[in-house]
Amino acid sequence: MDDIKIILSETEIPTHWYNVAADLPTPLPPPLGPDGQPIGPDALAAIFPEALIEQEMSQERWIPIPEPVRDIYRLWRPSPMFRARRLEQALATPARIFYKYEGGSPAGSHKPNTAVAQAYYNQQEGIRRLTTETGAGQWGSSIALAGAMFGLTVRVYMVRVSYQQKPFRRSMMETWGAEVFSSPSEMTQSGRDALARDPETPGSLGLAISEAVEDAASRADSHYALGSVLNHVVLHQTVIGLEARAQFKKIGLFPDVVIACCGGGSNFGGTAFPFLMDKAAGRAIRLVAVEPDSCPTLTKGRYCYDSGDTACLTPLMPMYTLGHNFMPPGIHAGGLRYHGDSPLVSHLYHQGLLEAVAVPQLATFKAGVLFAQTEGILPAPESNHAIRVAIDEALQCKESGEPKTILFTLSGHGHFDMAAYDRYFAGKLEDYSYPEAEIAASLAELRAV
Numbered sequence: 526m527d528d529i530k531i532i533l534s535e536t537e538i539p540t541h542w543y544n545v546a547a548d549l550p551t552p553l554p555p556p557l558g559p560d561g562q563p564i565g566p567d568a569l570a571a572i573f574p575e576a577l578i579e580q581e582m583s584q585e586r587w588i589p590i591p592e593p594v595r596d597i598y599r600l601w602r603p604s605p606m607f608r609a610r611r612l613e614q615a616l617a618t619p620a621r622i623f624y625k626y627e628g629g630s631p632a633g634s635h636k637p638n639t640a641v642a643q644a645y646y647n648q649q650e651g652i653r654r655l656t657t658e659t660g661a662g663q664w665g666s667s668i669a670l671a672g673a674m675f676g677l678t679v680r681v682y683m684v685r686v687s688y689q690q691k692p693f694r695r696s697m698m699e700t701w702g703a704e705v706f707s708s709p710s711e712m713t714q715s716g717r718d719a720l721a722r723d724p725e726t727p728g729s730l731g732l733a734i735s736e737a738v739e740d741a742a743s744r745a746d747s748h749y750a751l752g753s754v755l756n757h758v759v760l761h762q763t764v765i766g767l768e769a770r771a772q773f774k775k776i777g778l779f780p781d782v783v784i785a786c787c788g789g790g791s792n793f794g795g796t797a798f799p800f801l802m803d804k805a806a807g808r809a810i811r812l813v814a815v816e817p818d819s820c821p822t823l824t825k826g827r828y829c830y831d832s833g834d835t836a837c838l839t840p841l842m843p844m845y846t847l848g849h850n851f852m853p854p855g856i857h858a859g860g861l862r863y864h865g866d867s868p869l870v871s872h873l874y875h876q877g878l879l880e881a882v883a884v885p886q887l888a889t890f891k892a893g894v895l896f897a898q899t900e901g902i903l904p905a906p907e908s909n910h911a912i913r914v915a916i917d918e919a920l921q922c923k924e925s926g927e928p929k930t931i932l933f934t935l936s937g938h939g940h941f942d943m944a945a946y947d948r949y950f951a952g953k954l955e956d957y958s959y960p961e962a963e964i965a966a967s968l969a970e971l972r973a974v
């Protein structure tokens with residue numbers, strides 16, 4: 526009988542991250558400053574350590590993972606890849622479904638893969654304090670964990686709606702020693718301005734980023750850490766795809782389609798990019814990003830230069846975006862509520878090397894519940910998006926009779942998201958229609974790449 530879990534040993538944890546920037550068909554357009562000119566490394570030096578700025582701009586294909594980072598990776602890596610046999614049986618599909626499970630990290634998602642690396646490089650360069658934002662709470666938890674591992678103080682600006690909906694994510698961050706504020710807060714000018722405009726605002730990721738960047742830029746002992754979007758973050762997440770390739774090699778299979786949910790693009794890019802090497806070598810493989818249809822960045826956004834945050838403190842990045850003023854509906858997949866997307870994912874999607882699909886909220890929960898009832902693991906609402914599309918692919922195989930091999934990344938568990946499942950079971954969860962007029966208004970001011 527075939528194994529259910531495909532396990533690698535700790536010695537098989539990747540020794541290098543894969544930098545897709547080395548293999549792009551055309552170079553990534555540079556980030557721009559407020560004057561519209563490409564920015565150099567200095568523009569980022571106030572908020573990031575040199576090592577990460579170097580990675581952000583690197584053209585080297587393989588970047589070594591420092592030993593202290595690999596050593597912490599050993600706490601949960603290599604992550605298992607599972608064959609979802611019971612789900613396959615429930616669907617009566619001839620497809621083989623595999624999932625790479627990132628929920629076994631201490632914070633419960635893929636995010637510690639980069640949080641640990643970022644904390645390490647900051648500590649190496651003498652930084653003592655990190656600021657960040659968090660939407661759903663997973664990134665804040667991950668950087669709180671990483672701060673504890675490397676003795677850094679961590680301050681987290683948590684989007685107000687999540688701060689209210691997810692008090693236990695806050696407790697988790699505080700357990701690891703972080704301070705957590707509801708955003709917008711009174712601690713920063715961007716926060717005070719936002720509160721003056723609308724005291725009842727639910728907050729947004731873009732706004733919380735403004736607060737965290739402003740805080741870090743105002744103190745010499747502090748840097749800022751971002752949980753997705755940037756090239757160095759996606760780079761660190763390539764351990765997911767690199768391990769998955771090794772796991773498939775071990776069982777003599779290769780995926781026909783690779784699926785991951787896409788918020789800022791880090792778990793999708795981290796999963797998919799290593800397979801681009803196989804695609805370039807001529808193997809047929811589809812790489813599919815899944816987003817909520819209420820925040821359809823790749824499928825309905827525009828490829829433009831846009832700011833990463835609401836207050837326009839970050840450089841302008843070339844990315845698919847819904848506009849930095851777009852306030853996504855309060856869906857429960859908080860990690861997928863971001864107006865922009867990774868420049869690397871955006872660029873490769875623009876070149877036609879990646880696919881994207883948008884799915885409605887209720888269908889994702891339906892998929893997540895079937896997954897929990899067959900495979901056991903209770904998925905994060907974000908991961909339910911990937912499960913939905915994996916199931917749809919498997920159902921198409923049932924129609925066509927093709928025994929395709931499907932891989933998806935189960936980016937995290939949903940143990941802190943039970944209020945969302947409760948609402949789903951109570952029939953209170955909604956499908957938000959695609960907010961077309963709002964997106965059009967928000968896109969009106971942007972500049973083409």
Ligand SMILES: *Cc1c(COP(=O)(O)O)cnc(C)c1O
Nearest residue numbers: 753788789790791792860907937
């Ligand atoms: C943050 C998060 C996501 C989305 O972030 P990406 O940068 O797109 O990977 C997806 N799943 C989980 C569980 C998350 O915590």
